[in-house]
Amino acid sequence: xxxxxxxxxxxxxxxxxxxxxxxxxxxxxxxxxxxxxxxxxxxxxxxxxxxxxxxxxxxxxxxxxxxxxxxxxxxxxxxxxxxxxxxxxxxxxxxxxxxxxxxxxxxxxxxxxxxxxxxxxxxxxxxxxxxxxxxxxxxxxxxxxxxxxxxxxxxxxxxxxxxxxxxxxxxxxxxxxxxxxxxxxxxxxxxxxxxxxxxxxxxxxxxxxxxxxxxxxxxxxxxxxxxxxxx
Numbered sequence: 001x002x003x004x005x006x007x008x009x010x011x012x013x014x015x016x017x018x019x020x021x022x023x024x025x026x027x028x029x030x031x032x033x034x035x036x037x038x039x040x041x042x043x044x045x046x047x048x049x050x051x052x053x054x055x056x057x058x059x060x061x062x063x064x065x066x067x068x069x070x071x072x073x074x075x076x077x078x079x080x081x082x083x084x085x086x087x088x089x090x091x092x093x094x095x096x097x098x099x100x101x102x103x104x105x106x107x108x109x110x111x112x113x114x115x116x117x118x119x120x121x122x123x124x125x126x127x128x129x130x131x132x133x134x135x136x137x138x139x140x141x142x143x144x145x146x147x148x149x150x151x152x153x154x155x156x157x158x159x160x161x162x163x164x165x166x167x168x169x170x171x172x173x174x175x176x177x178x179x180x181x182x183x184x185x186x187x188x189x190x191x192x193x194x195x196x197x198x199x200x201x202x203x204x205x206x207x208x209x210x211x212x213x214x215x216x217x218x219x220x221x222x223x224x225x226x227x228x229x230x231x
Contacts (some may be wrong), residue, residue, distance in 0.1 A: 030188070
């Protein structure tokens with residue numbers, strides 16, 4: 001089964017390069033430019049391993065590691081441009097599984113990833129699978145990748161499912177178009193809001209009684225979208 005890797009780094013060039021090499025090595029890659037987006041992505045699609053930069057905008061890598069480990073015991077490899085031994089000691093004491101300093105050889109990183117995955121497969125996570133997410137009459141099972149509305153199954157494309165799941169995770173809260181781009185499509189889609197508009201329209205056609213007058217997925221003009229749970 002293909003393993004998924006969540007890459008968290010604010011360097012766009014590095015993200016693109018690493019994504020290419022990891023995909024060439026047979027991994028599925030999810031990418032985020034900051035820890036906040038990465039944590040949201042991991043709720044929707046739990047990765048098998050996280051590559052996490054220490055120096056991130058907003059929440060830094062050390063705090064992000066704590067947040068990841070609090071949710072699920074996912075293996076984490078730190079990426080860092082810092083060369084101080086203290087960073088490595090602190091990171092590994094907090095629970096990182098390995099540490100590699102930039103710049104690094106991609107083959108070395110791939111070898112580290114294989115080693116960490118081998119160790120974690122030998123000691124599988126015994127935690128319970130996540131419960132279904134319920135927002136009013138909408139129920140989403142991320143493990144089975146299914147969604148039902150008022151008990152009836154929804155026929156969603158993978159991207160429609162991810163978009164709906166992301167909105168449902170923050171039901172009742174306005175999620176900006178840029179955040180949806182980063183959390184559903186990845187940081188590389190920043191500046192292409194039209195993909196969000198199109199998929200919102202398709203979702204409304206499947207969820208709303210009247211897609212032209214939506215009651216479930218509300219547009220907050222100039223900001224983003226909000227999922228309003230219906231009884």
